[in-house]
Amino acid sequence: MAGKEKKESGLWEYSPAPESASIGKIAPKYGLFIDGKFIAPAKGRYFPSINPATEAKLSMIAEADAADVDKAVKAARKAFGSWSRLSASERGKYLYRIARMIQERAREFAVIETLDGGKPIRESRDIDIPLAAAHFFYYAGWADKLEYAFPNRKPKPIGVAGQIIPWNFPLLMAAWKIAPALAAGNTVVLKPAETTSLTALKLAELFSDCGLPPGVVNIVTGAGATGAALVNHKGIDKIAFTGSTDVGKIIQKAIAGTTKKSTLELGGKAANIIFEDATIDQAVEGIVNGIYFNQGHVCCAGSRLFVQESIHEEVVRKLKHRIKSLRVGDPMDKNTDVGAINSKAQLETIQKYVRLGKEEGAEIFQPSCNLPDKGFWCPPTLFTNVSQSHTIAREEIFGPVLAIQTFRTEAEVIAKANNTPFGLSAGVWTDKGSKIFNLTSKLRAGVVWANTYNKFDPVSPFGGYKESGFGREGGLHGILPYVQF
Numbered sequence: 001m002a003g004k005e006k007k008e009s010g011l012w013e014y015s016p017a018p019e020s021a022s023i024g025k026i027a028p029k030y031g032l033f034i035d036g037k038f039i040a041p042a043k044g045r046y047f048p049s050i051n052p053a054t055e056a057k058l059s060m061i062a063e064a065d066a067a068d069v070d071k072a073v074k075a076a077r078k079a080f081g082s083w084s085r086l087s088a089s090e091r092g093k094y095l096y097r098i099a100r101m102i103q104e105r106a107r108e109f110a111v112i113e114t115l116d117g118g119k120p121i122r123e124s125r126d127i128d129i130p131l132a133a134a135h136f137f138y139y140a141g142w143a144d145k146l147e148y149a150f151p152n153r154k155p156k157p158i159g160v161a162g163q164i165i166p167w168n169f170p171l172l173m174a175a176w177k178i179a180p181a182l183a184a185g186n187t188v189v190l191k192p193a194e195t196t197s198l199t200a201l202k203l204a205e206l207f208s209d210c211g212l213p214p215g216v217v218n219i220v221t222g223a224g225a226t227g228a229a230l231v232n233h234k235g236i237d238k239i240a241f242t243g244s245t246d247v248g249k250i251i252q253k254a255i256a257g258t259t260k261k262s263t264l265e266l267g268g269k270a271a272n273i274i275f276e277d278a279t280i281d282q283a284v285e286g287i288v289n290g291i292y293f294n295q296g297h298v299c300c301a302g303s304r305l306f307v308q309e310s311i312h313e314e315v316v317r318k319l320k321h322r323i324k325s326l327r328v329g330d331p332m333d334k335n336t337d338v339g340a341i342n343s344k345a346q347l348e349t350i351q352k353y354v355r356l357g358k359e360e361g362a363e364i365f366q367p368s369c370n371l372p373d374k375g376f377w378c379p380p381t382l383f384t385n386v387s388q389s390h391t392i393a394r395e396e397i398f399g400p401v402l403a404i405q406t407f408r409t410e411a412e413v414i415a416k417a418n419n420t421p422f423g424l425s426a427g428v429w430t431d432k433g434s435k436i437f438n439l440t441s442k443l444r445a446g447v448v449w450a451n452t453y454n455k456f457d458p459v460s461p462f463g464g465y466k467e468s469g470f471g472r473e474g475g476l477h478g479i480l481p482y483v484q485f
């Protein structure tokens, strides 16, 4: 029915926009997406985005400075007037249209996500891109129901949101940030991470193609200095940040004493807890998914494994056997389980932790892998003989590295699991519902999975305690940071 008006549920007329000439293509160079147009950065500076699996250059990305950020914030401010006054159901229609167009272009997004970031194509195709569309669908539904969501409280948008996202789930994090902001009537200036700007820029093309009014979403690319310029801009009403705890602290200091609101999604060091009554083979799959999914570049990765003493030997044996079968290599191969490490810098960080693990006396296991000559690679790694005081058990590694400890009793594992400055997520594997309830109420973690791991859905809120940040994304909770009463 392309080009024809198509009735959707009797609610509105949906006519697919004409296909953009840029579909399926990575341009050699990308400008900044400001006020609905791609423009050159004021200083004319660009930096390369590479494929971490081959080290080949994919494109040149504009580096925005404070003057460019200022332009983007002004465009967002100007657009805020009419966008916030638009009827809520009209705003919802734009979000539905964005969601559909992401689905229509899912293959393109998946390929670019994998080329630019190194994650296995199976994950971009089956998880990242469908979930990004799902977030737009979900928040599209809330747009005209906010009065019901917050009864008698007259929710109003906040204004211009500055959003800074990391490189581990580039398009998905953009969706997590943009969808609730727009649904509530805010406008956005988004800064993607410097190693993975491409899918956000493709999303900018999609915004143009779907007729989203200019200035409603602006995308400024660049590294930390660009992010800092956004944080410090006086015209920003709210900062939403996902990234390292260190930068989260810098942002908190920078906005202290201003009226800017903030939500911070920071690091994690999740406990994944396996009781002796768990279904062991299923738990082993859960451990693998918990730490080796997306090369362990996951803030909620199950990086601290706690195994009940009686089954330690069996679990470690089965786990070693299982990780020998993981395929490490070309992210574009549909059979790949573990792709490339996102950047050289991140690989060096991971290697530093692997060295520290050995130096501090833990015992390492890595299957032998045929790794490509070029690119950044780390085989799936596990450490046994780990104690609470080891660096690899305390700090976020953000790589495919698992630290295994044991426990005897429920009380002991709760104490050990909570003995961390982080509090983002946890996993519990047991046959007993009572144990699940006991642990979910005592673990100080924003998300606790039971007999599963790394499952995401736009309906359920996500966020941390302690140094893992504050504020929630997803669900109705995810709209709260974008409204005022």
Ligand code: NAI
Residues within 6 Å of the ligand: 164, 165, 166, 167, 168, 191, 192, 193, 194, 222, 223, 224, 225, 226, 227, 228, 229, 231, 242, 243, 244, 245, 247, 248, 250, 251, 265, 266, 267, 268, 298, 299, 346, 349, 396, 397, 398
């Ligand atoms: P990062 O926190 O520096 O980068 C995240 C985002 O913040 C990027 O878009 C970056 O350009 C921006 N940024 C950097 N400095 C900024 C500043 N001063 N003001 C505003 N924005 C700024 O994280 P990085 O260096 O890429 O990774 C380092 C470690 O951080 C990782 O090893 C991992 O442990 C952790 N991390 C955690 C993430 C999470 O989802 N919890 C995501 C990314 C990194």
Ligand code: MG
Residues within 6 Å of the ligand: 049, 050, 051, 052, 115, 116, 117, 195, 196, 197
């Ligand atoms: Mg890249």
